[in-house]
Amino acid sequence: MKGLNETTVIVTGGGGGIGRAICRRFGEEGSRVAVLDRDPEAAAATVELILEAGGSARAYAADITDYNAIAETLAAIETDLGVPRVLVNNAGFDRFMPFLKTEPGLWQQLIAVNLTGALNMHHLVLPKMVAAGGGKVINIASDAARVGSSGESVYAACKAGLVGFSKTVARELATKNVCLNVVCPGPTDTALLKGVAETAPNPEKLLEAFRNAVPMKRLAQPEDYPGIVALLASDDANFITGQVISVSGGLTMAG
Numbered sequence: 001m002k003g004l005n006e007t008t009v010i011v012t013g014g015g016g017g018i019g020r021a022i023c024r025r026f027g028e029e030g031s032r033v034a035v036l037d038r039d040p041e042a043a044a045a046t047v048e049l050i051l052e053a054g055g056s057a058r059a060y061a062a063d064i065t066d067y068n069a070i071a072e073t074l075a076a077i078e079t080d081l082g083v084p085r086v087l088v089n090n091a092g093f094d095r096f097m098p099f100l101k102t103e104p105g106l107w108q109q110l111i112a113v114n115l116t117g118a119l120n121m122h123h124l125v126l127p128k129m130v131a132a133g134g135g136k137v138i139n140i141a142s143d144a145a146r147v148g149s150s151g152e153s154v155y156a157a158c159k160a161g162l163v164g165f166s167k168t169v170a171r172e173l174a175t176k177n178v179c180l181n182v183v184c185p186g187p188t189d190t191a192l193l194k195g196v197a198e199t200a201p202n203p204e205k206l207l208e209a210f211r212n213a214v215p216m217k218r219l220a221q222p223e224d225y226p227g228i229v230a231l232l233a234s235d236d237a238n239f240i241t242g243q244v245i246s247v248s249g250g251l252t253m254a255g
């Protein structure tokens with residue numbers, strides 16, 4: 001893809017299922033990949049895979065909910081790899097529970113990671129992109145934000161918030177050559193979905209219901225996402241901003 005070779009790319013949650021697949025793709029494109037994750041071993045394992053394949057990557061252990069820690073981590077990334085031109089906000093987590101059974105403590109945890117964490121990343125990275133003359137942000141939200149998902153109310157609210165936030169900042173920075181777009185996965189075969197399913201009374205029944213809700217009748221695999229993320233990060237997408245794209249086998253068909 002145009003414009004990704006020797007470009008500095010940050011992927012949050014780069015040690016997880018979808019994040020790792022995205023990191024590997026940027027490695028293949030010749031980007032310098034900053035694999036940011038609160039799980040140091042997971043981040044290191046992703047870096048190992050990229051290096052083995054001949055790419056360039058470094059691991060950064062940091063929690064996106066901690067503004068000051070992220071500021072320090074970004075300073076280190078800039079020193080090691082250069083100013084980021086691409087940011088993929090992918091870190092996220094969920095607990096599956098009907099809203100009336102949830103407690104405010106869980107809401108705060110979900111909001112901290114899925115919404116405030118992404119705000120922290122934007123607030124600290126976007127000024128660098130503006131100063132450098134441009135950049136690309138790809139936010140990984142969820143089809144739960146677009147069609148709703150029983151048991152994921154607060155998570156869905158955070159992801160819908162991320163969609164509205166992305167469109168708004170896309171407008172604010174449109175003349176600064178900074179493009180923000182959103183990719184919405186549907187149910188995907190990763191640790192996050194397994195964790196969600198395990199908290200349901202009948203995990204296999206829930207996974208079957210997810211499969212049946214998808215017109216293409218399968219769960220997504222992490223490898224379903226890197227193509228669209230790389231495209232949106234590339235120079236081929238220089239006139240695309242504020243868009244929301246579902247990659248979910250037809251679960252959401254939005255005009």
Ligand SMILES: NC(=O)c1ccc[n+]([C@@H]2O[C@H](COP(=O)([O-])OP(=O)(O)OC[C@H]3O[C@@H](n4cnc5c(N)ncnc54)[C@H](O)[C@@H]3O)[C@@H](O)[C@H]2O)c1
Binds near residue numbers: 012187189192
């Ligand atoms: N798996 C699905 O069904 C599904 C569906 C729709 C959207 N998504 C979204 O896709 C993204 C990736 O999910 P996944 O399925 O690969 O999950 P995953 O659990 O496999 O990976 C998530 C990664 O994020 C990291 N992380 C979590 N909180 C963090 C924090 N505070 N700071 C830094 N790192 C943190 C975890 O350590 C993990 O490595 C998430 O935003 C998720 O909401 C997933």
Ligand SMILES: CC(C)C1=CC=C(C(=O)O)[C@@H](O)[C@H]1O
Binds near residue numbers: 193196210
């Ligand atoms: C809409 C639905 C079947 C769905 C979308 C997204 C998810 C997510 O984890 O973000 C899924 O768990 C699932 O609920």
